[in-house]
Amino acid sequence: MRAGRDRTGHAGRAVRVAALVALAAPRATAALDASPAATPREIVAIEARLPAAALRLPPTAAQDTGLAPAGTRWRLTSAGMPLVATVVTRDIEIPFGLTFLPDGRALATDRTAGRLLLVSRAGAVTVVQGVPAVNHVEDGGLLDVQLDPSFARTGRVYFTFTEDSAGSSWVAVERARLVRDSLVDRVRLYTARPALARGTQHGGRLLLTGGFLYVALGDHGPREQAQDLRSPWGKVLRLAPDGAVPPDNPFAGRGDALPEIWTLGHRNPHGFVVHPQTGALWEVEHGPKGGDEVNILARGANYGWPVITYGREYKGPLINDGLEVKDGMEQPVHYWVPSIAPGGAAFYASRALPAWTGSLFVGAMGKRHLARLEFRDGRMVLEEKLFLGHNWRVRAVAVAPDGALWFGVDGGMLVRVARAR
Ligand SMILES: [Ca+2]
Numbered sequence: 001m002r003a004g005r006d007r008t009g010h011a012g013r014a015v016r017v018a019a020l021v022a023l024a025a026p027r028a029t030a031a032l033d034a035s036p037a038a039t040p041r042e043i044v045a046i047e048a049r050l051p052a053a054a055l056r057l058p059p060t061a062a063q064d065t066g067l068a069p070a071g072t073r074w075r076l077t078s079a080g081m082p083l084v085a086t087v088v089t090r091d092i093e094i095p096f097g098l099t100f101l102p103d104g105r106a107l108a109t110d111r112t113a114g115r116l117l118l119v120s121r122a123g124a125v126t127v128v129q130g131v132p133a134v135n136h137v138e139d140g141g142l143l144d145v146q147l148d149p150s151f152a153r154t155g156r157v158y159f160t161f162t163e164d165s166a167g168s169s170w171v172a173v174e175r176a177r178l179v180r181d182s183l184v185d186r187v188r189l190y191t192a193r194p195a196l197a198r199g200t201q202h203g204g205r206l207l208l209t210g211g212f213l214y215v216a217l218g219d220h221g222p223r224e225q226a227q228d229l230r231s232p233w234g235k236v237l238r239l240a241p242d243g244a245v246p247p248d249n250p251f252a253g254r255g256d257a258l259p260e261i262w263t264l265g266h267r268n269p270h271g272f273v274v275h276p277q278t279g280a281l282w283e284v285e286h287g288p289k290g291g292d293e294v295n296i297l298a299r300g301a302n303y304g305w306p307v308i309t310y311g312r313e314y315k316g317p318l319i320n321d322g323l324e325v326k327d328g329m330e331q332p333v334h335y336w337v338p339s340i341a342p343g344g345a346a347f348y349a350s351r352a353l354p355a356w357t358g359s360l361f362v363g364a365m366g367k368r369h370l371a372r373l374e375f376r377d378g379r380m381v382l383e384e385k386l387f388l389g390h391n392w393r394v395r396a397v398a399v400a401p402d403g404a405l406w407f408g409v410d411g412g413m414l415v416r417v418a419r420a421r
Pocket of ligand 1: 265293303304305308309330332
């Protein structure tokens with residue numbers, strides 16, 4: 001079982017709780033500063049192998065998933081900053097979408113249960129009413145949720161979900177208004193067709209930026225669709241916030257392509273964020289066996305799946321004879337072999353934890369940690385693996401208005417990381 005690997009080296013609960021290991025982050029960061037020309041192979045990976053001491057003891061029954069009761073806290077150090085991580089709530093199973101209202105409450109999707117939740121910093125959970133029925137087969141359910149920039153005035157929220165279609169499923173994009181604890185005035189903006197029998201690799205992330213609504217979709221199983229301009233699967237789409245197709249989209253006006261396509265060649269996007277300085281769209285996607293990618297999206301560009309990849313088939317054979325580079329196809333800005341199985345992602349743009357400002361956080365569901373990545377001149381120069389040893393399948397990641405970093409763990413729980421006092 002894959003989970004066992006992450007627990008290697010742990011003699012059990014007593015060691016876990018007793019261990020107090022300060023991270024080597026400040027020293028490693030300084031060393032990297034001295035060698036800005038580091039190639040990707042020279043990247044220093046900081047492995048925070050053990051959790052710092054748990055301030056309270058998690059129950060034995062929760063050891064397999066590493067889950068701990070609400071209120072459990074751990075101290076840690078990252079980039080020289082003393083931090084404390086606190087379990088905000090356990091009242092969630094598969095935290096997929098995570099964003100924040102202006103008042104500081106989290107708005108989170110509980111994927112498989114099809115629940116939309118409002119969560120206060122103190123852990124009070126309110127179930128939002130008016131959410132549509134979802135298909136929760138395999139990886140389906142209520143996927144992402146994002147606020148409109150005008151949320152404070154309009155209450156507008158956008159969300160994605162998998163929906164039944166005669167035994168198969170597709171991904172729907174809707175907009176509604178959040179009024180107190182209910183969704184009202186639901187409007188269908190987009191339906192990704194065709195429906196497919198597979199219940200996996202939907203992607204389903206949303207972004208609102210620059211006056212557009214971007215939707216990142218996976219190949220939904222049949223990989224050749226990622227290169228098929230007549231299919232929305234394996235694409236990032238660009239829509240107006242009302243679902244209309246902008247006339248200046250790269251494939252608009254062509255008879256042989258869906259005009260909503262912005263980029264193509266994606267396998268299964270799970271992280272989808274705007275760079276706080278450049279405004280560029282960054283996308284993190286699952287490769288097959290190996291080859292998870294971080295991509296910087298450019299209008300009309302082809303990200304290669306399944307023609308080029310750094311991964312292999314799950315059973316081991318090469319894909320397309322192992323082709324990794326091809327003219328006309330983009331290279332990722334970073335890739336992981338072996339895979340980390342990325343969850344959500346968030347750029348840390350706040351000044352609240354200044355040593356983190358500019359970092360990209362990515363949940364590592366497969367490798368069971370929270371990755372903090374630093375990029376310089378278009379290259380990743382540092383990867384810190386936070387919370388290694390907890391066995392947490394970190395999925396959703398987002399930054400709260402107060403600068404705290406929240407993440408969701410399958411199983412599940414929401415955890416808040418802030419400066420230790
Ligand atoms: Ca690619």
